[in-house]
Amino acid sequence: MLLRLRVSLPDRPGVLGQVARAFGVMGADILQVTVLERDSGRAIDDFTVSWSGVLSAEELRERVSVVPGTKVEAAWRTREVPGANPDYDLLGHVAADPGRALATLVDAVPDLVSADWAVAVSAAGALVHGSWQAPETVSWSDVTLIRPSSLTLDGPVHVLSVPLPPLSGDDALHLVVARSQGPAFHRVELDRMIRLMELVEVLVRSGVKA
Known part of the structure; x- marks a missing residue:
């Protein structure tokens, strides 16, 4: 499986190598930093590491944290495959069918x-479109912020949250x-999301066809 680990570490020569060795000792293959x-x-x-060992993500996190001065802030599964260029794939699909x-x-x-x-919501908090895992019964009116924020659903x-360019006739979507x-x-x-929104808007406004 693929794991993403966010690591805080001293910014001095040799520390990154120690962290890489810690991953290697446990059989985790570093795919991207x-x-x-x-x-x-x-x-x-x-x-981003490829991990097939018997340790859980939390145990992997604890073992990497033994490197002096290093703290693993989070470890979680990811579907983002390094080198797959999903940004380009998305822009290609938008260009093909604006x-x-x-x-x-x-x-x-x-x-x-x-x-x-992910979901697209109106300024009034109405759900316009959601990805397949998105919850259906959530009030979105408090999260339309132009910065990272947090809320509590079932945890x-x-x-x-970022403003969306006008993609469907509604200029006030997030x-x-x-x-x-x-x-x-x-x-x-x-x-990265803000830049991606800008590129998507350019493609939609220009009506580019693949």
Whole structure:
């Protein structure tokens, strides 16, 4: 299975190598490392690993944390396959059929940021479209924020909310993306979604055909 681990570690030579060795000792194959931030002598990195061992994600998290100064902030399953370029696939589908851009976007986004589900909601909180795992009975009026935020459904659920470009005749839609197992969305993930929305809007407005 694929796991994503968010690791806070000292930003000095050799520490990243120690973390990589810790993964290797347990049989976890590092597929991708994404640097989210570096500040005041520390870094926050997302590791995507292939993991088929007998230890649980929580046990893997504990063992990596033995590296001095290192803290694993979260470990959760992901469907985002490194090197698969899902952003490009999404943009290709939007270009091929701009009329279905809203549904295409909402259905695809969870896999782009290792989330569980996504919905498009109106300014009044009405559900316009949801991915297949999205809950149907939730009040969305309090989460239309242009920044990462949190709410509680059946447990802590981290939410990322960004305004959607006008894709279906409604200029006041928001994209709400949620993850329940992993950490809160990082600013890098928010920036990625905002940039993606801009590109989708360009394709829809231009009416590009593949």
